[in-house]
Amino acid sequence: MDFNDPFTLHTANARDISTLMPFLGDDAEPLDCTITSPPYWNLKDYDLPDQIGFGQSYDEYLAAMGEVFRELYDHTKSTGSLWMVVDTLRVNAEFPSQAARQLPLPFELSSLAAKSGWTLREVVVWKKDRTLPWSNGRRFRNLFEYVLFLVKTNDHKFKVDRLRDYEFGEWWLRWPERYNPNGRQPSNVWEIPIPVQGSWRTPTIPHVCPLPEELVKRMVLLSTDPGDVVFDPFAGTGVVLSVANALGRRSAGLDIEPAYARAFKGRSTASEIEESGNETRASAVRRMLIQLRALKYPKVMFQRLVRLSSHPAPQSILVHVGRIDAKTLRDGRSAPVRVSITFAYSDADGIDLGAITESLRAFSAQPPLSKFGVEASVEARPLESVGDQLLKRRLHVYESGRTWVTRKTVCGLDQIRRLESLVTRRNNYSYPPIVSNVKLRIVDTAASPEQSVVP
Numbered sequence: 001m002d003f004n005d006p007f008t009l010h011t012a013n014a015r016d017i018s019t020l021m022p023f024l025g026d027d028a029e030p031l032d033c034t035i036t037s038p039p040y041w042n043l044k045d046y047d048l049p050d051q052i053g054f055g056q057s058y059d060e061y062l063a064a065m066g067e068v069f070r071e072l073y074d075h076t077k078s079t080g081s082l083w084m085v086v087d088t089l090r091v092n093a094e095f096p097s098q099a100a101r102q103l104p105l106p107f108e109l110s111s112l113a114a115k116s117g118w119t120l121r122e123v124v125v126w127k128k129d130r131t132l133p134w135s136n137g138r139r140f141r142n143l144f145e146y147v148l149f150l151v152k153t154n155d156h157k158f159k160v161d162r163l164r165d166y167e168f169g170e171w172w173l174r175w176p177e178r179y180n181p182n183g184r185q186p187s188n189v190w191e192i193p194i195p196v197q198g199s200w201r202t203p204t205i206p207h208v209c210p211l212p213e214e215l216v217k218r219m220v221l222l223s224t225d226p227g228d229v230v231f232d233p234f235a236g237t238g239v240v241l242s243v244a245n246a247l248g249r250r251s252a253g254l255d256i257e258p259a260y261a262r263a264f265k266g267r268s269t270a271s272e273i274e275e276s277g278n279e280t281r282a283s284a285v286r287r288m289l290i291q292l293r294a295l296k297y298p299k300v301m302f303q304r305l306v307r308l309s310s311h312p313a314p315q316s317i318l319v320h321v322g323r324i325d326a327k328t329l330r331d332g333r334s335a336p337v338r339v340s341i342t343f344a345y346s347d348a349d350g351i352d353l354g355a356i357t358e359s360l361r362a363f364s365a366q367p368p369l370s371k372f373g374v375e376a377s378v379e380a381r382p383l384e385s386v387g388d389q390l391l392k393r394r395l396h397v398y399e400s401g402r403t404w405v406t407r408k409t410v411c412g413l414d415q416i417r418r419l420e421s422l423v424t425r426r427n428n429y430s431y432p433p434i435v436s437n438v439k440l441r442i443v444d445t446a447a448s449p450e451q452s453v454v455p
């Protein structure tokens with residue numbers, strides 16, 4: 001074994017992990033993460049003397065795997081983790097009256113790993129699009145495999161924000177305050193097609209069960225940072241190493257079959273892989289959700305005013321949405337957006353605007369408005385006295401409480417006053433027009449944020 005170039009795929013026995021480790025780092029625990037799919041017991045004959053799995057008794061197999069788990073544990077940092085992709089196994093009957101049975105290998109292996117100190121933290125179902133061709137009338141088609149996530153401590157890396165998605169369902173427009181601007185928490189069912197043989201790996205040395213790049217990418221992103229050491233003791237043709245390298249991690253692996261290491265060294269790294277989805281899209285969706293919340297805020301305030309108080313309704317509501325800070329758009333850690341709201345009364349004679357302002361501020365401090373992520377300054381005023389910056393600009397008008405689509409603009413007090421005819425009755429409320437510096441024109445209410453074009 002030549003470990004002068006340690007960060008590559010070596011032809012070696014997984015039982016010899018400890019020989020490689022000093023070459024991967026100065027401390028005793030150089031590994032940040034191991035991602036692997038172990039050989040199964042007695043399933044595939046790789047036709048090599050030291051292979052684990054084939055030709056062994058079940059006890060011998062477990063003993064060999066136990067040794068590997070112990071080595072991995074001893075050489076993994078306290079923040080580190082072990083991902084294992086493994087399926088259950090159909091075991092034939094030993095005598096005729098016995099039924100063939102499923103061996104719960106994922107859970108047997110995780111119990112075994114627990115004996116070395118590993119803690120099973122998550123179980124993910126990898127849902128595939130198809131299975132290997134076979135026919136057997138008395139079994140289901142097997143369309144999923146288990147992905148086990150094991151850790152050493154509670155401080156393990158788990159960067160869940162990197163995998164959030166924006167599939168919101170059709171209610172996001174009406175309930176933007178219920179959606180995290182960061183996107184949806186990833187689930188424990190991962191739908192990823194199995195790779196087409198020979199797509200990126202050397203076509204002459206195909207592996208019988210290579211992992212899909214997307215599957216490995218998720219594990220790498222969740223539990224490592226750039227520069228971290230990713231390891232695979234049963235590396236096959238090196239998909240784990242290849243994906244880890246493409247994401248700026250350092251990687252090393254072992255496989256007992258020499259052809260795989262030769263093939264791996266003979267080709268360059270896998271295609272460039274984008275670190276985290278599409279950042280531009282993510283920040284566009286964040287902006288939209290924040291704006292939707294900001295525009296819904298005065299609408300909810302208005303509903304509470306008419307429902308909970310005897311104060312008269314305003315003729316229009318003016319809403320100035322402040323700048324959404326760049327950091328919020330970039331990482332979704334939302335600083336509240338500042339919004340100034342004016343409930344405008346055309347004829348304020350005999351109306352106690354001070355009392356209305358007080359009520360509006362009280363609504364602001366209570367749920368649901370206190371949970372909108374909006375920092376609002378609110379006031380009830382005569383329309384005539386609204387003479388601030390807002391009126392110099394062209395403003396967008398939202399009618400009938402539809403705070404996601406504007407079809408009209410106005411400029412100046414006179415035009416706003418003329419909007420009074422737009423007070424519309426809808427869902428038991430006579431909604432005054434909402435006038436704002438923000439322009440949202442989402443016409444298809446069933447569309448996802450990504451499909452919605454805001455010109």
Ligand SMILES: C[S@@+](CC[C@H](N)C(=O)[O-])C[C@H]1O[C@@H](n2cnc3c(N)ncnc32)[C@H](O)[C@@H]1O
Nearest residue numbers: 013014039051052210211234235236237255256
């Ligand atoms: C399920 S496959 C891994 C496939 C790999 N994840 C990929 O994407 O290509 C298991 C691998 O373990 C290897 N193997 C079997 N016994 C081994 C041993 N004692 N040491 C190292 N590798 C071994 C086999 O050669 C095989 O490539």
